[in-house]
Amino acid sequence: MTKTKACPICKKSRSEEFAPFCSSRCRDRDLNQWFSDGYAVPGRPAAPEELAPEDWELQE
Template sequence: MIPSEKKCPICGKPRKAEYAPFCSKRCRDRDLLQWLGDGYALPGPPTFPDIPQDD
């Protein structure tokens, strides 16, 4: 059995070592723009814990 080749998380094409874990500069830049544009978020405590939250 041949080990499966890892794929680019953005487009699914085979990864290239130069841009790992992406396949190209384009996909690497798209991922960076997602982080910079609040497309991705990490869970954490509320920014303003003193403000009551509506439940």
């Protein structure tokens, strides 16, 4: 018996078409989390000289 992994968003069975999600809705919800900074990849803080010009005012 093979156990299928669940969709990371809603925990329903995954679909081959939308893997690792069960549907386009869950896939789009996950993408929206990335776009709205709901997810973050850990890393060291950026040095001031590495910041984009539009971020300079936020550091002052």
